[in-house]
Amino acid sequence: MLRKVSLLHADPILFSPIYLDADKVSTAKLLALYRFVNLFFPKMGSSLVKTMMDMERHSERLTANSSPHERRKLISQMESLSMDIQFSVCDGGQNVMEISIHIVPSQVLERAQQGRTNLPQYQALQDHLDQLIVKLIAKELSRRFSAKIAAGLKALAGIKQVPAFICQLLEMGWINRDGQLLQGASIDDLLTGRFRDQFEQLMPKELLQEGMQIRDTIETFFAISQDDADSLIQDAKRRHALLEITLRETRRPC
Amino acid sequence: MNESRRLIYVPILHAQEDAGRTDSILTNKKIRRRRIEKQVSAVEEMWKGIAAKIGELNIPWDKTRIYQDGVPVCGNEVALARRLADSGSPNFSFICNAIQEGAALEGTEDMDLLIQEYDLLNKLLMSNAGVDQAASNTEYQAKSRALLILRDQFILNRITGTLQPGELPMVFMGVMHRLDKMLENDFSVSYVIYRLPFRSIGTIYNA
Numbered sequence: 001m002l003r004k005v006s007l008l009h010a011d012p013i014l015f016s017p018i019y020l021d022a023d024k025v026s027t028a029k030l031l032a033l034y035r036f037v038n039l040f041f042p043k044m045g046s047s048l049v050k051t052m053m054d055m056e057r058h059s060e061r062l063t064a065n066s067s068p069h070e071r072r073k074l075i076s077q078m079e080s081l082s083m084d085i086q087f088s089v090c091d092g093g094q095n096v097m098e099i100s101i102h103i104v105p106s107q108v109l110e111r112a113q114q115g116r117t118n119l120p121q122y123q124a125l126q127d128h129l130d131q132l133i134v135k136l137i138a139k140e141l142s143r144r145f146s147a148k149i150a151a152g153l154k155a156l157a158g159i160k161q162v163p164a165f166i167c168q169l170l171e172m173g174w175i176n177r178d179g180q181l182l183q184g185a186s187i188d189d190l191l192t193g194r195f196r197d198q199f200e201q202l203m204p205k206e207l208l209q210e211g212m213q214i215r216d217t218i219e220t221f222f223a224i225s226q227d228d229a230d231s232l233i234q235d236a237k238r239r240h241a242l243l244e245i246t247l248r249e250t251r252r253p254c
Numbered sequence: 255m256n257e258s259r260r261l262i263y264v265p266i267l268h269a270q271e272d273a274g275r276t277d278s279i280l281t282n283k284k285i286r287r288r289r290i291e292k293q294v295s296a297v298e299e300m301w302k303g304i305a306a307k308i309g310e311l312n313i314p315w316d317k318t319r320i321y322q323d324g325v326p327v328c329g330n331e332v333a334l335a336r337r338l339a340d341s342g343s344p345n346f347s348f349i350c351n352a353i354q355e356g357a358a359l360e361g362t363e364d365m366d367l368l369i370q371e372y373d374l375l376n377k378l379l380m381s382n383a384g385v386d387q388a389a390s391n392t393e394y395q396a397k398s399r400a401l402l403i404l405r406d407q408f409i410l411n412r413i414t415g416t417l418q419p420g421e422l423p424m425v426f427m428g429v430m431h432r433l434d435k436m437l438e439n440d441f442s443v444s445y446v447i448y449r450l451p452f453r454s455i456g457t458i459y460n461a
Contacts, residue, residue, distance in 0.1 A: 236378050
């Protein structure tokens with residue numbers, strides 16, 4: 001089922017929701033699509049994003065050349081109008097990604113006229129976009145790392161005396177004969193969990209190191225999130241202690 | 255005028271040492287301790303990596319002005335950096351070495367905004383023991399985010415206002431800041447990233 005991540009909090013001027021089915025979307029295909037778009041529509045993506053950003057952040061400046069009277073006229077003429085720009089990616093007939101941009105021109109102009117910007121909301125929007133993009137990056141990293149593991153496992157599965165560990169993974173349905181990780185397999189279990197010792201013995205040291213580095217990176221940099229109250233508190237304690245020293249030192253006479 | 259000026263931007267995480275060794279505030283639970291130890295180790299490694307990467311850049315230290323997350327405009331910035339380096343902060347140790355090489359450390363943050371951040375943290379940590387922790391966390395995040403925008407705006411003005419002709423600005427900012435996006439209008443931003451600056455959580459391997 002399509003997971004819908006809303007980037008909109010009932011404000012018609014901001015981007016409408018982006019829908020992303022991160023579980024189904026193939027990052028390899030997305031990269032291929034990205035290359036295709038760059039070849040045939042090289043400026044489409046960037047100019048669209050720039051337009052949207054300008055509309056969101058610099059509308060006052062962009063409309064400065066039109067007189068207040070002209071703006072009021074435009075606002076009234078466009079009052080009930082709205083524009084929708086739809087971009088979707090389907091794979092095998094299934095929607096895997098969808099970007100819908102919904103613009104109410106009269107409200108864009110009205111906001112520009114009032115000189116209002118909503119930076120916290122814009123920031124929240126950026127955070128949501130970051131999360132979506134990061135999820136895709138994480139998935140692509142995972143895919144590439146899985147391919148490396150698969151190459152190692154395939155080599156082991158092909159030898160005359162297949163190691164017991166590989167047989168176990170095959171029996172559990174974690175890998176196929178080509179060494180590819182199947183649904184339900186956990187790379188985490190291979191790297192740090194119950195299969196760590198066998199994995200360490202059988203796989204190249206560099207591969208293990210690379211996997212651990214990716215894992216540590218994700219753990220460290222993903223550590224602070226809204227869902228992770230413990231990390232939030234730990235981070236708050238660190239920054240609190242740091243600020244305590246700073247405030248104490250800066251109040252001390254020289 | 256400043257459009258083509260180069261600026262070195264280093265996204266950072268605050269190490270445990272940056273806050274001093276505050277063992278008393280840490281929980282004794284094994285799983286949390288392990289996690290914190292791992293984070294401390296990752297941050298230490300990060301600083302080694304950052305130092306190595308900056309070392310490769312052949313920075314003209316005597317023409318470099320450093321702007322650091324959490325350092326207020328106070329007149330005794332260098333003494334503060336030394337104090338924090340003495341407490342074991344790899345971040346400030348690096349900065350002290352750079353100062354020794356000839357770099358200038360500039361007061362970066364607005365003291366009032368830092369005090370507001372401190373008060374917000376105080377409130378969050380006081381309420382943490384209470385029952386409605388989730389609500390406190392959400393409230394803190396919303397207020398902190400709004401404050402961060404003001405802090406970034408101040409830092410941006412500080413950089414553009416204090417940087418001298420011919421100087422290279424080097425900015426050390428926590429990963430939650432979005433200052434780099436604001437700087438892009440005036441500077442050509444070069445990042446020094448030891449590891450990928452992911453900001454949010456996700457299960458990478460089996461996503």
